[in-house]
Amino acid sequence: MNGVPFPLFRGKQTLPAVPDPAEHAQCVQSRNPQATLAGVDGVVLIYQRSLLNFARRHLRVGPAEGWIRGDLLLLERQGRSYALCGGFGVGAPAAGLILEQLIALGARKVITVGTAASLQPDMHSGDIVLCNRALRDEGLSHHYLPPSRYATPSPGLTERLAAALHDRRICSRSGATWSIDAPYRETDDEISRYAAEGILTADMEAAGVFAVASHRAVEAAALFTVADSLIDRQPRTNSPATQASLRTALSIALTALGEGAQPTAGTRARQ
Structure with missing residues (x-):
């Protein structure tokens, strides 16, 4: 089939880029030499402002201002250190940009925690989904990885997330998501096809996050909470079940990031 290729420049995934995220880290560290994430056990990407506000109120966090294009909170928990990152927007481009900055500052493990829409009739608001692959229907991943159906x-x-869910006896599903960065262009034909293939959810960021992480040789995983449905269209209602599951997912993500890590005397990144 003839058509315009995407990306337009074939094979660009193998070519070096001119902008380097290290430039961002160097700029930040020229103002604050303590700005490093090399000492943290991992970073959680947060998309819902309500969850970030919950962390500010209920977790022992401190701000790391000016390190990234977003809100960065440093957290100490049970002798380990983490970072929570939010306020950077939604969609694969926003997540990819912030992930590049986090990696340049030293992050090596990242879990994305957010909401998704259900593609299956037996899934409801508040259900937790562990993502094991992401259908690449956004644009960002194609600039990082060679053509393929999934990231x-x-x-x-991902196994550590599954173990943490099991240990806490939290009911969850494991499966694929459909990552699309055009949230008002999800059509009946697409939804029916992907639902029939067994894809569980639709989200905006997972494929992009996985692609950037793979390109940069760091670890990334994703945990979703169902917020609405695309098959029996149910707009988001800010369900209490969804909010509670987001808080659970954050706790599970922190547990998974800390699994196997050595306790630290303190968060070296804290100012």
Whole structure:
């Protein structure tokens, strides 16, 4: 089939880029030499402002201002250190930009925690989904990885999420998501096809996050909470079940990031 290729420049995934995220880290560290994430056990990407506000109120966090294009909170928990990152927007381009900055500052493990729409009739608001692959229907991942149908998370980090869910006896589903960065262009034909293939959810970021992480040789995984449905269209209602599950997902993500890590005396990144 003839058509315009995407990306337009074939094979660009193998070519070096002119802008380098290290430039961002160097600029930040020229103002604040303590700006490093090399000492943290991992970073959680947060998309819902309500969850970030919950973390500010209920977790022992401190701000790391001016390190990234977003809100960065440093957290100490049970002798380990983490970072929570939010306020950077939604969609694969926003997540990809912030992930590049986090990696340049030293992050090596990242879990994305957010909401998704259900593609299956037996899934409801508040259900937790562990993503094991992401259908690449957004644009960002194609600039990082060669053509393929799916982008995949880190097996080890995904297994640690599964173990944390099991240990806490939290009911969840594991499966694929459809990552699309055009949230008002999800059509009946697409939804029916992907639902029939067994894809569980639709989201905006997972494929992009997995692609950037793979390109940069770091670990990334994703945990979703169902917020609405695309098959029996139910707009988001800010369900209490969804909010509660987001808080659970954050706790599970922190547990998975800390699994196997050595306790630290303190968060070296804290100012």
